[in-house]
Amino acid sequence: MQAVAEGYSLTEVLNAEPLPRRAAVQSLSFYVMRRLARGRALADLLLERGAPNPLMGSLLLTVLCLLSVEPAESADGQRPPRYEAHTLVSQAVTAAGQDKQTAAFKGLINACLRRYLREREALMAQAYLRSDVRWGFPKWWIRRIREAYPSQWESILASAAAPGPLTLRINTRKTDRDTVMQALQAQHIGATPIGQHGIVLDQAQPVGKIPGFEQGWWLVQDAGAQCAADLLPLTDGMRVLDACAAPGGKTAGLLMQAKVHLTALDIDEVRLSRVTENLLRLGLDHDGVILKTGNAARLPSWWDGQPFDAILADVPCTASGIVRRHPDIKWLREEQDIADTAALQRRIVAALWETLKPGGLFLYVTCSVFPQEGIEQEAWMRTTLPGAVSLPAPGQLLPGQGSEHDGFFYALLRKQDEKQTPDTSA
Structure with missing residues (x-):
């Protein structure tokens, strides 16, 4: 305390x-x-x-x-x-x-x-x-949520104040969901499928006691966070950047999709080491993963000048969408943090956009429910980043709306060659 x-x-x-x-x-x-x-x-x-x-x-x-x-x-x-x-x-x-x-x-x-x-x-x-x-919640937090979601604010706060469920993402490189469900049933552990690759346990369990932990059949990952890897259509051989990657849950999801040349970037060297630990337990190909410690907004500190085919930008945020799993967050944040974090996000996005190939895909992710870190950022990217074209994406995911996921925001953009005719089909 x-x-x-x-x-x-x-x-x-x-x-x-x-x-x-x-x-x-x-x-x-x-x-x-x-x-x-x-x-x-x-x-x-x-x-x-x-x-x-x-x-x-x-x-x-x-x-x-x-x-x-x-x-x-x-x-x-x-x-x-x-x-x-x-x-x-x-x-x-x-x-x-x-x-x-x-x-x-x-x-x-x-x-x-x-x-x-x-x-x-x-x-x-x-x-x-x-x-x-x-x-x-702090009074300023309540006011911000009420202003942003006048018809939903009560259910959002009520959901965020309660503990979140334990959700697993299946490691499709090793097994499938049916196999894991059968193993859980054999141990009398109630569970329900969710999303494309997820399972929600009826009651939280120590992870070491859940079938398949040592075999690397799954990782603990909220259903909202699992969307990230599924939104980037990767193919073998692509050059991919996972920015702000630690501890590696989304990195693992990308590697389950395709055999890519992946760079995992994070500013914290200690947390970055956990990416390798997680990939080793899951039995994913970590030899082709390049770990780089650096500030995503300062390209000379980490970028070799070779552009990427796809970028996952899980940028720093207030983490206002995951307070049911980390209840200290709401007491660690101040209202000014929203504006400060949004400004940092824009610096990171602007820098990362330079490293993306024309025609490449850029997935912007935050675990926040504040519009300043979500829908307002997407509007800024669409009007500010050269050649940015929005593609279909979930947008704002809110807890407490009949769902079992935390609060996340997703925006997917393509970097169109400036010489091309603008693509308005999206």
């Missing part, structure tokens, strides 16, 4: 946890992140002058979120964490006493929690007067 408050990704923090307790810490952390607005509102009511220090505040918020579990709530596809109130209060006080930053506030934490238990109904009623508590 404290690390996220300081701006660190929850994924990064959890990866540093000892393996034996990581799953438990993740489950509790995810639950608290989804109910953080409620915890903050209650803390504001209980602490007139605010928390005396950040770590004490994080401890109090965590316990308030766990004490205020509502009967109808669910977390991570299961029942929410339930503990006896006296156990939570006792362990919170004990935990406070074990750290020099919080030891002096044991009495204050005890008093706050006991007051909450005495006045729970009244305090909860006051907390739920706040829109961020009712929806579980």
Whole structure:
């Protein structure tokens, strides 16, 4: 909790946890992140002058979120964490006493929690007067979604506040969906086909216990993200760029389609190494994959001057479409990040467009639901990039509209030779 408050990704923090307790810490952390607005509102009511220090505040918020579990709530596809109130209060006080930053506030934490238990109904009623508590998102986020989707905003927020399902993409180089479905049924794991190559599990499972993990039959990938590889019609021998590639899920999808000469580019060398790890587990041809560390917007740092036949540009974004899987995102972002990220996206796209052959295909992808990173960017590309022609693509995918996917945006463009007559057939 404290690390996220300081701006660190929850994924990064959890990866540093000892393996034996990581799953438990993740489950509790995810639950608290989804109910953080409620915890903050209650803390504001209980602490007139605010928390005396950040770590004490994080401890109090965590316990308030766990004490205020509502009967109808669910977390991570299961029942929410339930503990006896006296156990939570006792362990919170004990935990406070074990750290020099919080030891002096044991009495204050005890008093706050006991007051909450005495006045729970009244305090909860006051907390739920706040829109961020009712929806579980920052107020600016709620306003932005409501403005963008006036008839859908409630279902979008409700869906994004709940845990997402565990979805697999079948590795078609090794097996087929029917085989995996049969293996799941043999282990009494309920599942439903989705999309062209996907399977949604009825209940999340540890990946190591799902049939086919060691054999590389599948990778975990949201149904929305699976669309990327299917939208680029690749053929053997093509020169392809996967920009902003790490950790390699979409890279794998491209390699399942055709035997291409693929360059995987990412600015983060550590994350880029995971591309090879994932391809090795899946048994995909990684020998022909060139890994390059570089800033996509700065061509001299990575491009050899040879143009590409196709480019997948999974550009950096606010990740507003995947908050049900990464609930810390909504608390790490600021409203200004939308404009800042959109400007970065345009710099990257403009640079990458230079590396595309005339006649080549360019797939723009973001895991965002904000129009500034989606439909507005497509309009900018169509009117700004030389020779850009829009082709049919899904556009904005929204969660909570009777679908099992996260929020994504897709735009597909062809780079037409400027000497050719404009193609308006699309």
